[in-house]
Amino acid sequence: MPVTPGSGAVEAATALEAARKVGFPVMLKPSGGGGGIGMKVVESEKELAAAIESTTQAARSAFGDATVYLERYVRHPRHIEIQVVCDRHGHAVHLGERECSIQRRHQKIMEETPSPALTPELRAAMGEAAIRAATAAGYVNAGTVEFIFSEGEFYFLEVNARLQVEHPITEAVTGIDLVKEQIRIAAGLELSFTQRDVEWRGHAIEMRINAEDPLRKFIPNPKRISRWVAPAGPGVRVDSGFGPGSDVPPNYDSLVAKLIVHGSDRADAIARASRALREFVVVGPATTIPYHRAILDNPDFRAGNLSTRFIEDHPQLIEVARKLADDQSPFDYGPDPRHVAAAAAAVASMVRR
Secondary structure, three states: OOEOOEOOOEOOOOHHHHHHHHOOOEEEEEOOOOOOOOOEEEOOHHHHHHHHHHHHHHHHHHHOOOOEEEEEOOOOOEEEEEEEEEOOOOOEEEEEEEEEEEEEOOEEEEEEEOOOOOOHHHHHHHHHHHHHHHHHOOOOEEEEEEEEEEOOEEEEEEEEOOOOOOHHHHHHHHOOOHHHHHHHHHOOOOOOOOHHHOOOOOEEEEEEEEOEEHHHOOEEOOOEOOEEEOOOOOOEEEEOOOOOOOEOOOOOOOEEEEEEEEEOOHHHHHHHHHHHHHHOEEEOOOOOHHHHHHHHHOHHHHOOOOOOOOOOOOOOHHHHHHHHOOOOOOOOOOOOHHHHHHHHHHHHHHHHO
16 A cells, blocks of 8 residues: 555654654554644744644643644645445455545545545556555445555554444435445345446535534534424435424534535536535534535646645634624525614614614
8 A cells, every 4th residue: 555654653753853864744543543733833842842742732632632643744635435235255345435525634535536636547546546445454334544645645543443424425426325235234134236347427525514603713603403494306415413493412413414415527526515504504503515516616626636734824714704604595584683783773762662
């Protein structure tokens, strides 16, 4: 497997020598977990000691394991993952890639397939590498082999040995029910398809709708949902356990819904996603809906110019989202908050008189 240059476990006393061998900038990572927790980019030697302490504390707190390692930091990479499915009979198949480069603090918030960056040849090479990794490990289940991709080269990142949040977009373009295949595998059956059977049709995008306020640095906003109208129509799927009257708790991840769209091509999927987001009504907690709309309208996103630093490199998205936050959905039949505010001001004025 192609991997970025890195180290084994490091401590404060050994980190500097390891970082010099790898070459700055480096990325510090906890060994015991993922999800971007505790990861630190270190640009120079003078930053290393404080970063080691911070990452070690985060690793111990989040995963109960203070072990950390470092690897060379690749600037402006794309995050691309390959879906694999393996049974107990030696069959291993990949279902293509998912582009997961739109991230906030190393947490994915939007995914799409196919990636705008991959050619059929690169897709085949990454798929073959993912299958090699899975079969070498004797892996059995649906899982994901993740890579970072930059300038035509890809490097192994990690394996997620489970079904991932973004799996519906792979289902949309392949027509394969991944959960059904997991149940078949658990029952000891063979996969119901071969690699030759896998075809990719159209383009799919998933947007993670989080109960967070993008206008206040994405602070979680757990509240009761007073109104909820999910978008529908051809090529639109909403996965959620919330609805009108639901309380969004503060104790767990802020994800309240996954909005998945499927179109004939990328432009069609973006148009369908924009329409579905405008129709989505969630009243109560602030959500990332306007921010997703801002991303979809961005020229760089539409051109497929993505990297894991897309959000940091486009701070103007916040102001666009601020304007879109006041755009009332045509499916929101509740009182327009602007009308409510105007009526309240008029009543207050009459009372003063």
